[in-house]
Amino acid sequence: MTDVLTPNAPAATTTATGTARVEVRTGGVWAAVCAVDHLVPGRGVAALLPDGGQIALFLDRTGTVHAIGNRDPFTGAYVLSRGLLGSVDGAPFVASPLLKQRFDLASGHCLDDDTVTVPAYATRVR
Amino acid sequence: MSHSSQPQAKPTIVLVGHGMVGQRFLEALAAEGVTARARVVVLCEEPRPAYDRVQLTSYFSGVTPEQLSMTDEAFLAEHGVELHLGDPAETVDRAARTVTARSGRTFRYDTLVLATGSYPFVPPVPGRDSAGCFVYRTIEDLLAIEEFAKDATSGVVVGGGLLGLEAAGALKGLGVRAHIVEFNARLMALQVDDGGGSALRRKIEDMGLTVHTGVGGKEITANADGAVTGMVLSDGSTLDTDMVIFSAGVRPRDQLARDCGLEVGERGGVVVDARCRTSDPAVYAIGECAKAVDGMVYGLVAPGYEMAEAAAAAIAGTAAGEGFTGADTSTKLKLLGVDVASFGDAHGTAEGCLDVIYADSRAGVYKKLVIAPDGALLGGVLVGDADAYGLLRPLTGSVPPVAPESLVLPAGAGAPAQLGPSALPDDAVVCSCHNVTKGTIRAAVTEHRCGTVPEVKTCTKAGTGCGSCVKVLGQLVDAELTAQGIEVDPGLCACFGQTRQELYEIVLALRLTSFQQLLDGHGRPEARGGEGCEVCKPAVASIIASLAPTIGAGAYVLDGEQAALQDTNDHHLANLQRNGSYSIVPRVPGGEISPEKLIVIGQVARDFGLYTKITGGQRIDLFGARVDQLPQIWARLVDAGFESGHAYGKALRTVKSCVGQTWCRYGVQDSVKMAIDLELRYRGLRAPHKLKSAVSGCQRECAEAQSKDFGVIATAGGWNLYVGGNGGATPRHGDLLAQDLSDAELVRLIDRFLMFYIRTADRLERTSVWLERIEGGLDHVRDVVVHDSLGICAELEAMMAEHVAGYRDEWAETLADPERLRRFVSFVNAPDAPDPSVRFVPERDQNKPDLDILAGPDLPVRTLEGAPLS
Ligand code: SRM
Ligand SMILES: Cc1cc2nc3c(=O)[nH]c(=O)nc-3n(C[C@H](O)[C@H](O)[C@H](O)COP(=O)(O)OP(=O)(O)OC[C@H]3O[C@@H](n4cnc5c(N)ncnc54)[C@H](O)[C@@H]3O)c2cc1C
Ligand code: SF4
Ligand code: FES
Numbered sequence: 001m002t003d004v005l006t007p008n009a010p011a012a013t014t015t016a017t018g019t020a021r022v023e024v025r026t027g028g029v030w031a032a033v034c035a036v037d038h039l040v041p042g043r044g045v046a047a048l049l050p051d052g053g054q055i056a057l058f059l060d061r062t063g064t065v066h067a068i069g070n071r072d073p074f075t076g077a078y079v080l081s082r083g084l085l086g087s088v089d090g091a092p093f094v095a096s097p098l099l100k101q102r103f104d105l106a107s108g109h110c111l112d113d114d115t116v117t118v119p120a121y122a123t124r125v126r
Numbered sequence: 127m128s129h130s131s132q133p134q135a136k137p138t139i140v141l142v143g144h145g146m147v148g149q150r151f152l153e154a155l156a157a158e159g160v161t162a163r164a165r166v167v168v169l170c171e172e173p174r175p176a177y178d179r180v181q182l183t184s185y186f187s188g189v190t191p192e193q194l195s196m197t198d199e200a201f202l203a204e205h206g207v208e209l210h211l212g213d214p215a216e217t218v219d220r221a222a223r224t225v226t227a228r229s230g231r232t233f234r235y236d237t238l239v240l241a242t243g244s245y246p247f248v249p250p251v252p253g254r255d256s257a258g259c260f261v262y263r264t265i266e267d268l269l270a271i272e273e274f275a276k277d278a279t280s281g282v283v284v285g286g287g288l289l290g291l292e293a294a295g296a297l298k299g300l301g302v303r304a305h306i307v308e309f310n311a312r313l314m315a316l317q318v319d320d321g322g323g324s325a326l327r328r329k330i331e332d333m334g335l336t337v338h339t340g341v342g343g344k345e346i347t348a349n350a351d352g353a354v355t356g357m358v359l360s361d362g363s364t365l366d367t368d369m370v371i372f373s374a375g376v377r378p379r380d381q382l383a384r385d386c387g388l389e390v391g392e393r394g395g396v397v398v399d400a401r402c403r404t405s406d407p408a409v410y411a412i413g414e415c416a417k418a419v420d421g422m423v424y425g426l427v428a429p430g431y432e433m434a435e436a437a438a439a440a441i442a443g444t445a446a447g448e449g450f451t452g453a454d455t456s457t458k459l460k461l462l463g464v465d466v467a468s469f470g471d472a473h474g475t476a477e478g479c480l481d482v483i484y485a486d487s488r489a490g491v492y493k494k495l496v497i498a499p500d501g502a503l504l505g506g507v508l509v510g511d512a513d514a515y516g517l518l519r520p521l522t523g524s525v526p527p528v529a530p531e532s533l534v535l536p537a538g539a540g541a542p543a544q545l546g547p548s549a550l551p552d553d554a555v556v557c558s559c560h561n562v563t564k565g566t567i568r569a570a571v572t573e574h575r576c577g578t579v580p581e582v583k584t585c586t587k588a589g590t591g592c593g594s595c596v597k598v599l600g601q602l603v604d605a606e607l608t609a610q611g612i613e614v615d616p617g618l619c620a621c622f623g624q625t626r627q628e629l630y631e632i633v634l635a636l637r638l639t640s641f642q643q644l645l646d647g648h649g650r651p652e653a654r655g656g657e658g659c660e661v662c663k664p665a666v667a668s669i670i671a672s673l674a675p676t677i678g679a680g681a682y683v684l685d686g687e688q689a690a691l692q693d694t695n696d697h698h699l700a701n702l703q704r705n706g707s708y709s710i711v712p713r714v715p716g717g718e719i720s721p722e723k724l725i726v727i728g729q730v731a732r733d734f735g736l737y738t739k740i741t742g743g744q745r746i747d748l749f750g751a752r753v754d755q756l757p758q759i760w761a762r763l764v765d766a767g768f769e770s771g772h773a774y775g776k777a778l779r780t781v782k783s784c785v786g787q788t789w790c791r792y793g794v795q796d797s798v799k800m801a802i803d804l805e806l807r808y809r810g811l812r813a814p815h816k817l818k819s820a821v822s823g824c825q826r827e828c829a830e831a832q833s834k835d836f837g838v839i840a841t842a843g844g845w846n847l848y849v850g851g852n853g854g855a856t857p858r859h860g861d862l863l864a865q866d867l868s869d870a871e872l873v874r875l876i877d878r879f880l881m882f883y884i885r886t887a888d889r890l891e892r893t894s895v896w897l898e899r900i901e902g903g904l905d906h907v908r909d910v911v912v913h914d915s916l917g918i919c920a921e922l923e924a925m926m927a928e929h930v931a932g933y934r935d936e937w938a939e940t941l942a943d944p945e946r947l948r949r950f951v952s953f954v955n956a957p958d959a960p961d962p963s964v965r966f967v968p969e970r971d972q973n974k975p976d977l978d979i980l981a982g983p984d985l986p987v988r989t990l991e992g993a994p995l996s
Binding site: 071089 | 687
C-alpha cells in the first residue's frame with residue numbers, strides 16, 4: 001500500500017513499514033491488531049478488540065497511528081472509523097460521519113462539546 | 127373626516143379598483159394610521175385581489191397567480207379592509223356620496239378614491255370579436271390565451287410596443303409561431319429611436335419572431351364557427367393565424383368619473399391636482415386612470431405608486447412637499463433574450479443636447495446617450511446590451527464622473543475603468559419602481575443592519591418591482607459592507623484562505639492532482655504540513671474529480687490519495703444510515719425500468735433482507751446493508767446491468783421524466799428518451815453540490831422540471847431549458863435560460879452551464895444559490911453560456927466531452943479490483959465478522975434499524991433530529 005503515499009509525503013517513517021504490525025494497549029496489555037499496510041493514510045478502519053469492543057484506527061500523514069473508540073457517542077452507531085481525518089494546529093482529529101462532531105485523536109475529547117469524550121488508546125507499531 | 131354627515135360614525139373611504147396602485151394606496155393608508163380610524167371598503171372588479179401586473183408575463187415561465195399576489199388575508203384583516211372581489215363599482219352619486227356596485231350594494235363614502243387603471247385599446251377592425259381574439263392585461267386574459275394556444279399554431283400580436291413584445295415572446299413560449307404587426311415604422315416606437323428600433327428588430331427576428339412594421343391590421347377573417355383564420359394587413363397582404371392578441375396601447379378607465387360629471391382630459395384620464403384630488407375634493411384618482419398635473423397619463427407603475435402615496439398623505443392630513451408633479455418614464459423590457467432599456471429623455475428632445483452613439487449591427491447592439499450641453503446625462507436607449515441601465519438611470523440629471531463614451535463602449539473595446547455604483551450620489555434613485563435612493567439602501571445596511579441583498583429588499587422594497595435594479599443593489603450592499611469593515615473571510619476553511627473557485631483555478635492551472643501538494647503549497651501557513659479537514663478534503667476531492675481528465679488525474683475517485691479525501695459516503699460508494707448500515711441506489715435513468723430489472727432488485731432485496739422504498743427521485747433505494755455486504759449486493763446488481771446511482775456523491779443524481787409524447791395525449795416530445803440521454807451523459811459528474819434534473823413532455827410539467835438544477839420542458843418547437851431550480855427548504859423555480867432548443871442545442875447549452883457552475887460555484891452551493899449570488903445573475907450566466915461573452919464555451923464543452931468519454935461505472939471498477947474491495951469489511955482484523963451493532967427489527971413486513979442496541983452506556987446528548995441538548 002506504499003503506492004498510496006503521494007510523492008512528496010514524508011518518506012515512510014521507521015514506524016510505518018509494510019510488514020510492521022499495529023498494537024493497541026487495552027486492559028493493561030498490548031494487543032496486536034493488524035499490519036500497518038492495511039491502513040490508508042488519512043483514513044480510518046474499524047477493528048475488534050479481544051473483549052469484543054470496537055476501536056477506530058487512523059494513520060496520519062506522518063505515519064503515526066491513532067486509536068479511539070469506534071462508537072459515536074452522539075448517535076450510538078459504531079462509525080467513527082469512517083469519519084474524515086483532519087488536523088487543527090497540528091493536532092489530528094476525526095469528524096464523525098453522521099453529525100460531524102470532531103474528536104481529538106490523542107485524547108478522545110470532543111472538540112465541539114467538552115462534556116463528551118470517547119476512549120483513547122495508546123498505540124505502537126513494531 | 128370633515129365631510130361626514132354622521133360625525134359619530136367612523137368616516138368611510140371607498141377605493142374603486144384593487145390593482146397595483148390601489149394596493150399601494152391601502153398600504154400607504156395603513157402606514158399613515160388612517161385604517162385605524164376609518165372604515166375602508168374596496169370594490170375590486172377582478173376575481174382576485176391585487177397582483178403584480180408588471181410581472182404578468184412571468185406566469186408563462188412558471189410563476190403562479192398566487193406568487194404574483196401583492197397582498198394577503200393577514201394584511202386585509204389586520205387593517206380591517208373590506209374587500210369585495212368580483213364586484214365592480216357601477217355608478218357614483220356625488221351628491222349623495224354613494225357608490226353602487228354591480229351586486230346592487232350601495233356604500234356611502236366620505237372619501238372616494240378611483241384607481242381603476244386602464245383598459246387595452248382594441249382598434250375597431252372588423253372581426254375583432256371573433257373567437258381567438260385576446261387582450262393582454264389580466265391573469266384571466268393569460269389563462270384564456272394559454273388555453274387557446276394549446277390548439278393554435280400561429281398567432282398575431284397587434285402592436286410592437288413593450289407589452290406587444292412581451293405578449294409575442296409569451297406566444298412563442300407557448301409553442302405558437304408569432305407575428306408582430308406594428309403600425310409605426312419601428313418597434314417600441316415610444317421608447318427607442320430609429321437606430322435602436324432596427325437593432326431591436328434584428329434581435330427579435332433572430333429569436334424566430336416575424337416582424338411587420340409600417341402596416342396595420344385591416345380585417346380579421348373568421349370561419350363559419352366565428353373562429354379567427356387570418357388577418358388582412360393594410361398593405362393588402364394576409365397572414366394566416368389562429369389567434370390575435372391586441373396590444374395597441376391602453377386607455378384610462380375613466381367612464382365612472384365621466385358618468386358622475388368629474389372633469390376628464392380631452393384624451394381621457396381623470397384630471398387631478400398634485401394631491402391627486404379630482405374636480406370634486408371628496409374624490410381622488412390615482413394610477414393609470416388619472417391625468418396628472420403635468421398633463422400626463424402615466425402607463426407605468428412607479429408614477430402610480432407616487433400618486434398613491436400623495437393621495438394617502440392628503441387624506442391623512444399629513445401632506446407635505448409638492449405632491450405628485452411628474453415622473454420618470456424609464457423602462458426595461460422583461461422579454462426573454464433581448465436587452466432593451468430606455469430612460470430619461472431618450473429621444474433627445476431637450477434643446478442643444480448631443481448624442482453619444484455606439485452601434486454594432488452585427489452583434490445587434492445599439493446604445494445611445496443623450497447629453498446636455500453642460501455634460502449632464504439626460505437619457506438614453508440601450509438595445510442588445512442593457513447592462514449599464516442600472517447605473518445610468520440613477521445618474522440621469524447629473525454629469526457622469528467619466529467621459530460619456532466610456533459608458534457605452536463594450537468591455538474590451540478600450541473602455542476605461544467601468545463606472546461603479548460608488549459614483550452615484552446619495553439621492554440617486556436606484557430603484558425607480560419603489561423610488562428608493564442610494565442613501566436609503568446604504569442606511570438599510572448601516573442603520574438597519576441588513577447584511578444581504580434579500581434583507582435589504584425586505585427592508586426597503588428596492589428590487590421587488592421589475593427587478594432591473596437588483597444588480598446595482600448587490601454592488602451597493604457589498605460596497606457598504608466593505609466600507610464598514612465587515613470583512614467576511616472568504617476562505618474555504620481553517621486550512622485554505624482561498625474560495626472553492628480560486629482553488630479550482632489553482633488546481634486547473636498547475637494541474638495539481640494531489641491534495642497534500644495543494645495544502646502544503648497554497649494552504650494557510652498554519653495548516654501546511656497538516657491533514658486538512660473535513661471541509662476542504664471533500665471539496666478538493668470534488669475539484670480533482672471534476673477536472674480529472676483535464677489535469678491527468680485518475681478517473682476512479684478512490685484511487686491513491688483521493689480515497690482519503692472523499693466523504694464517508696463516497697468512500698464506500700453508498701449512503702451511511704443512522705445505525706451504521708448503508709443504503710444502495712442503483713441508477714434508473716429517467717425513471718424507466720424494465721420488469722426484469724425490477725425483479726432483480728426485488729430478489730436482491732429479499733435475499734439480503736433489505737428495506738426497499740421508492741424514492742422521491744424516481745428510483746428505488748435499498749436500505750440496511752452492512753458494509754461487508756456491499757460488494758456482494760453490487761456484484762448481483764452489476765451483473766443485471768445496473769450501475770451506481772451516485773446517491774452518495776455531490777454529483778448528478780437523477781433526471782426524472784414524465785411519460786411524454788410516447789403515451790401521453792398532451793406530450794409534444796419524447797421526454798423519457800431525453801431524460802435518459804441526459805442522465806447517461808452527465809452520470810458520474812462531480813460538482814460543488816448534487817445536481818438534479820427532469821424533463822417534462824409538455825407545459826403541464828408532470829416531471830417538475832422547474833424545481834431542478836437544470837430542467838427541460840418540451841415545446842412544439844423543441845425544448846425550453848430552465849436553470850437554478852431547487853426543492854429543499856428554500857424552494858426556487860428555475861429561470862428560463864433559453865427556448866425552443868433542438869436536441870443538440872439543448873445538450874450543448876447544458877454542457878456549458880454545468881461546467882461553468884462547477885468552475886465558479888462555492889462548496890456546497892446548489893445552482894439556485896449560485897445563480898442568486900454570482901455577479902450579474904442569470905443575465906451574466908446567459909451571456910457566458912449562450913453568447914460566449916468570456917470566450918470559454920469551447921473549453922467548457924471540451925471538458926464535458928472528456929468527462930463523458932472518461933466515464934466508467936464506479937461499482938464495476940471496484941468489483942474488478944481485489945485491492946479496492948479490501949475496504950469493504952466491518953473489521954480490519956476480522957474481515958469475515960459482521961458488525962454486531964448493525965441489527966434490525968421488523969416493521970410493516972420489512973426491516974428497520976434496531977436502535978435499542980445502539981443505546982449503550984453513554985446516553986446520547988444529541989439526537990439525529992435535534993440540536994445539541996447542552
Ligand atoms: C432517499 C431520498 C428520500 C426518499 O426516500 O425518497 C432522499 C434522502 C436523503 N436526502 Fe433528499 N432524498 C431524496 C430526494 C430528494 C428530493 C426530491 C427529488 O430529488 O426530486 C429533494 C428536493 C429536490 C432538491 O434537491 O432540490 C431532496 C432534497 C434534499 C436536501 C435539500 C437540498 C437543498 O438544496 O436544500 C438535502 C440536504 C442536502 O443535500 O444538503 C437532502 C439530503 C438527503 C439525505 C442525503 C440526508 C443525509 O445526509 O442523510 C438523505 C439520504 C438518503 C440515503 O441515505 O440514502 N435531500 N431530496 C430521495 C432520494 C432520491 C434519489 O433517488 O436519489
Ligand atoms: C403585461 C404588462 C407588463 C407591464 N410591464 C410594466 C413594466 O415593466 N413597468 C411598469 O412600470 N409598468 C408595467 N406595466 C403597467 C403596470 O402594470 C401598470 O402601470 C399598473 O398596473 C397600474 O396600476 P393601476 O392600479 O393604476 O391599474 P391596474 O393595475 O390596472 O388596476 C386597476 C384595477 O381596477 C379594476 N377596476 C377597473 N374599473 C373598476 C370598477 N369600476 N370597479 C372596481 N374595479 C375596477 C381593474 O379590474 C383592475 O384590477 C405592465 C402592464 C402589463 C399589462
Ligand atoms: S408533462 Fe405533459 S407530456 Fe408529460 S405526462 Fe404531463 S401532461 Fe403528459
Ligand atoms: S427598479 Fe424596478 S424593482 Fe427596482
